[in-house]
Amino acid sequence: MIITIDGLNKDQFQPLLEDMFRLRARVFAGRLGWDVTIENDMEIDQFDHMDPSYVVGVDDNMNVISCARVLQTTGPHMLSDVFSAILCGQAPVRSPNIWESTRFCVDTQRLKGEKSKHTVSTATCELMLGILEYAQDSGITDIITVIDPIMDRVLKRSNNAPHGYVGETVPMGKVKALAALLDCTDERIANVREFAGIKGDIFLSEEEAMKRLELKEIAQEMCLAALPDNEMDLEAISKPGASLTDLREYCFDQLAKASTDKEMSAAVALMEMLSDRIGTDDAQELQRLSDRAKITGRDKNTIRSA
Numbered sequence: 045m046i047i048t049i050d051g052l053n054k055d056q057f058q059p060l061l062e063d064m065f066r067l068r069a070r071v072f073a074g075r076l077g078w079d080v081t082i083e084n085d086m087e088i089d090q091f092d093h094m095d096p097s098y099v100v101g102v103d104d105n106m107n108v109i110s111c112a113r114v115l116q117t118t119g120p121h122m123l124s125d126v127f128s129a130i131l132c133g134q135a136p137v138r139s140p141n142i143w144e145s146t147r148f149c150v151d152t153q154r155l156k157g158e159k160s161k162h163t164v165s166t167a168t169c170e171l172m173l174g175i176l177e178y179a180q181d182s183g184i185t186d187i188i189t190v191i192d193p194i195m196d197r198v199l200k201r202s203n204n205a206p207h208g209y210v211g212e213t214v215p216m217g218k219v220k221a222l223a224a225l226l227d228c229t230d231e232r233i234a235n236v237r238e239f240a241g242i243k244g245d246i247f248l249s250e251e252e253a254m255k256r257l258e259l260k261e262i263a264q265e266m267c268l269a270a271l272p273d274n275e276m277d278l279e280a281i282s283k284p285g286a287s288l289t290d291l292r293e294y295c296f297d298q299l300a301k302a303s304t305d306k307e308m309s310a311a312v313a314l315m316e317m318l319s320d321r322i323g324t325d326d327a328q329e330l331q332r333l334s335d336r337a338k339i340t341g342r343d344k345n346t347i348r349s350a
Contacts, residue, residue: 045248046174050097053250059257062086063108064100071149079217091115091122091146099174101150101167102248106260109155110171112148114179117188122146123210123223127190130211130223137188137210145175145189164202169240172204173233174247180228187226192219199224203235 049057065086072078072087080087094115101110115121117137121144124136137144150168179187188210191199199205206224213222226232237243248256302308 045102046170046178046246047100047102047248047250047253048097048174048178049100051095056250056254057257059261060100060102060106060108060253061098064098064111065092067108067111067151068147068149070153071151072147075152077218091120094120097178099171099178101171101174102253103154106253106256107154108151110150110167112171112175113146114143114175114187115146116140117142117144123188123190127216127221127223129214129216130190130221132212132214134211141183141185143179143184143187145187148175148189148195164198164240166240166242168198169202169236170242170246172199172202173236173240173242176226176228176233176236177246180230180233184228187228188223189226190221190223192216192221196222196224199226203239204232 047057047060049061054061065088068087069080069082069085072080073082081089091113096113096115099112099114100108103109117124118140121136123130123144124138128136148171150165150171155165155167175187193213196206204226207227208225210223210225213220215221302311
């Protein structure tokens with residue numbers, strides 16, 4: 045699902061923004077080796093202080109799995125102020141109807157198990173759609189974005205080929221960079237949806253997003269309060285690199301160790317919150333895991349009352 049965050053609701057979604065900045069640090073500094081500034085494990089630049097909007101992809105447990113930043117071109121933006129060499133002397137694009145999209149990234153570590161019939165992941169296509177549909181709803185006609193040749197091919201493979209380019213392809217550090225134009229039309233949106241097999245509304249309402257964040261926070265507090273002496277805390281086992289076997293064994297270990305109703309509730313809450321990491325996306329399998337947790341809990345209660 046997609047959440048849009050801007051100057052009006054950013055205070056409500058500060059935890060998501062922080063997760064997004066951490067994802068950007070892992071991707072751009074860690075995986076891609078870009079020369080970007082990292083503070084407190086977060087990647088934030090000057091354009092994040094210019095009232096941009098963010099299109100953020102989240103999973104069912106409100107983990108940030110993708111993100112992009114969109115910024116008006118009427119003021120400072122990356123193409124005009126950082127990548128101006130692409131323009132080869134041309135005036136930068138400035139229009140109230142054209143937005144710039146930057147910092148597009150997807151958490152490939154967290155999505156390693158994602159099933160897709162295409163070489164372009166569903167999460168990537170959903171993020172593209174989020175940008176296009178959010179821009180269209182805001183009255184924007186075109187998106188301009190600085191990309192490398194690899195991303196250019198990704199756009200073309202996903203039925204999202206640029207309708208034009210600005211300036212020239214130029215070397216930028218270890219890669220080449222070019223500026224692509226994407227029109228925010230119904231046809232383009234339909235093409236990407238058809239390619240990815242995405243139907244229905246992809247946006248999560250603010251109300252539903254806040255409700256899910258509150259539930260996540262409650263589950264975290266329950267786990268940490270009930271299991272204070274664990275060597276492995278919630279944040280550690282939720283990291284993208286954690287193995288599924290470790291997560292599965294850890295959750296059932298907490299069920300085995302639970303000696304009070306509070307500890308049992310916390311262990312079950314932990315299992316439910318990490319269900320997409322410890323089990324499968326198959327509904328029957330998730331139900332089996334949940335039933336196993338409840339049976340284990342009932343058995344323990346019986347033993348304690350005997």
